[in-house]
Amino acid sequence: MRMIKSFLAVLLCSTITVAQADTIAIIGTGNVGSALGPEFAAQGHTIVYGSRNPNDRDVAELVERTGNGASATTQADAVAAADIVVLAVPGTLVAEITAKLGDLSRKLIIDPTNPIKLDLLRMRHVAATSNVDVIQSIAPAADVVKAFNTLGWKVMIDPDIAGGPVSVPLAGDSGRAKRKVADLVRGMGLEPIDVGDSDNARWLEGMAILLINNNILTPRPNFNFYLREMD
Numbered sequence: 559m560r561m562i563k564s565f566l567a568v569l570l571c572s573t574i575t576v577a578q579a580d581t582i583a584i585i586g587t588g589n590v591g592s593a594l595g596p597e598f599a600a601q602g603h604t605i606v607y608g609s610r611n612p613n614d615r616d617v618a619e620l621v622e623r624t625g626n627g628a629s630a631t632t633q634a635d636a637v638a639a640a641d642i643v644v645l646a647v648p649g650t651l652v653a654e655i656t657a658k659l660g661d662l663s664r665k666l667i668i669d670p671t672n673p674i675k676l677d678l679l680r681m682r683h684v685a686a687t688s689n690v691d692v693i694q695s696i697a698p699a700a701d702v703v704k705a706f707n708t709l710g711w712k713v714m715i716d717p718d719i720a721g722g723p724v725s726v727p728l729a730g731d732s733g734r735a736k737r738k739v740a741d742l743v744r745g746m747g748l749e750p751i752d753v754g755d756s757d758n759a760r761w762l763e764g765m766a767i768l769l770i771n772n773n774i775l776t777p778r779p780n781f782n783f784y785l786r787e788m789d
C-alpha cells in the first residue's frame with residue numbers, strides 16, 4: 559500500500575496544477591497533525607503547522623519530513639495564511655483554541671476531534687453537542703466538516719494495517735466543502751462517505767468512542783469502519 563500511495567502521490571503532484579493546490583494550516587503537531595500534514599503535502603498542498611512551540615526541534619523535524627514548502631508558525635498566523643484549517647487539537651479544548659485563531663470566515667475547517675475523556679476504564683463523551691457545532695458557533699462564516707475522527711492516526715498513514723481502505727465518514731452542511739475533503743481522503747488511499755449534515759457529527763464522535771472502547775480499552779478484536787454495498 560505504501561508503494562501504491564507513493565506512486566499516487568507522484569501522479570497527483572504531476573497532474574495537480576498550482577491553482578488547485580491549497581495552503582492547509584494544521585493546528586496541533588501531535589499524532590493526528592503529524593499524520594495528516596505529510597499526507598496532504600504528498601498530494602501537492604502546502605502545509606503550515608500552527609504550534610504553541612513552532613521553533614521546537616520536534617516541529618522542525620516534522621516540517622522537514624513534510625516537505626513541499628512546509629513551514630511552522632503560531633496557531634493564529636498559520637490560520638491567516640491558509641484556505642483550509644485542520645483542528646488537530648485536544649477535543650475538550652476546541653472552544654478555547656478556536657476562539658484564539660483569528661478570522662475564520664470563508665475558511666474550510668476540518669474537525670477530526672473527539673470531546674471525550676477516560677472515566678472508569680472507558681471513554682465517555684463530555685460535551686452537550688458536537689465539536690462541529692462548537693466550532694460553527696465561534697466561526698459562523700466558515701464551512702466546517704467533521705472528518706478523520708473515527709480512525710486511528712496509524713491507519714491514516716497506512717490503511718494496510720487495518721486490512722485495506724478504511725471508510726472516512728464526512729459530516730457537514732456544505733456539499734462543496736465535503737467534496738474537497740473527500741478528495742483529500744481519496745488521496746490518502748481511504749474511502750470518503752458523505753453521512754449528511756452537521757447534525758450527524760455528534761454521532762461520528764460516538765463512533766470514535768465505540769472504536770476506542772473496543773480496540774484499545776477491552777480485549778475485543780480490533781475493527782474499523784468500511785463502506786460496503788448491501789445486496
Ligand SMILES: NC(=O)c1ccc[n+]([C@@H]2O[C@H](COP(=O)([O-])OP(=O)(O)OC[C@H]3O[C@@H](n4cnc5c(N)ncnc54)[C@H](OP(=O)(O)O)[C@@H]3O)[C@@H](O)[C@H]2O)c1
Nearest residue numbers: 586587588589590609610646647648649671672707710711
Ligand atoms: N490519536 C488518534 O489516533 C486520533 C484519531 C482520530 C481523532 N483523534 C482526535 O484528534 C485530536 C488530536 O489528537 P492527537 O492524538 O493528535 O492529540 P495530541 O497528540 O495530544 O496532539 C494535540 C496537539 O494539540 C496541541 N495542543 C495541545 N494542548 C493545547 C492547548 N492547550 N492549546 C493549543 N494547542 C494545544 C499540541 O500541538 P503543539 O504542541 O504543536 O501546540 C498537541 O500536540 C483529538 O481531539 C483526538 O480525539 C485522535
